[in-house]
Amino acid sequence: MKYFLFLLIVLFPVSVFAQKPKIDFKAVEKSLTSEKSPYHYDKLIFKYKAYPKSLDSMESQYLYYGRNFRKDIISTTDDDFKMLAADFKNGNFDECIRLGKILYDKDPTNLDILLILLKAYDSKKDGNNFMHHLSQFRALTDAIRGSGDGKSEETPLMVNTVGDEYILLNIMNLGQEYNRTSAASKDGMLDLWQKENNKVYIKVLYIE
Numbered sequence: 001m002k003y004f005l006f007l008l009i010v011l012f013p014v015s016v017f018a019q020k021p022k023i024d025f026k027a028v029e030k031s032l033t034s035e036k037s038p039y040h041y042d043k044l045i046f047k048y049k050a051y052p053k054s055l056d057s058m059e060s061q062y063l064y065y066g067r068n069f070r071k072d073i074i075s076t077t078d079d080d081f082k083m084l085a086a087d088f089k090n091g092n093f094d095e096c097i098r099l100g101k102i103l104y105d106k107d108p109t110n111l112d113i114l115l116i117l118l119k120a121y122d123s124k125k126d127g128n129n130f131m132h133h134l135s136q137f138r139a140l141t142d143a144i145r146g147s148g149d150g151k152s153e154e155t156p157l158m159v160n161t162v163g164d165e166y167i168l169l170n171i172m173n174l175g176q177e178y179n180r181t182s183a184a185s186k187d188g189m190l191d192l193w194q195k196e197n198n199k200v201y202i203k204v205l206y207i208e
Helices: 002-011 025-033 041-050 057-069 079-089 093-106 111-123 127-145 162-171
Strands: 157-159 179-185 188-195 198-205
Touching (some): 025 041, 025 057, 111 127, 127 157, 127 162, 162 198
Parallel strands (some): 157 198
Antiparallel strands (some): 179 188, 188 198
16 A cells, blocks of 8 residues: 555645645535535536546635535545555455445545555556546545645645545655654644654544
8 A cells, every 4th residue: 555655646746835725614505505606516526537637726615624614524434444444454356446436426525535546557557547537536625735735733635534634645655753742623634743853733524
């Protein structure tokens, strides 16, 4: 899995340290349910599934952070996901694809599911499906990288889940030599990852 994430790093280099606009989560929530909004969920998810490369940065952010306001997402603690993870661990990639496609249809912006499908399609040398899901994965991780510069408590990179945080850390190539300290905030848990003078702030969101 570490080699596979290294492959993703090579396919699209990470650059996060630039000034980023602050995300308006109330606007995200409102737009996703408004049929008049260009960021209505059904419009975005159609574009994401059919033409992921055509998504702009704002559309990707609304899709990624909009998961906080949806009730139909799949958790890593769900039985179906545990079955998918077990098949992945055992190298049963045909079953990974079969079950992964079912879970993807239910929760298409789930980074954990996308990663497993990517690895499964890579193992089967299915380049078309691999590249399609890679474009989706890139759109969502670009949204994370656009959420902040990661340099301070006021401008952290923001993720929806702890699992997404570790995916981001792998993409950024931040290894075990980094130490983590955490502090609670009103809308999430703020983690500081530090190695000597290198610091990266990441917030795991808890949006009500």
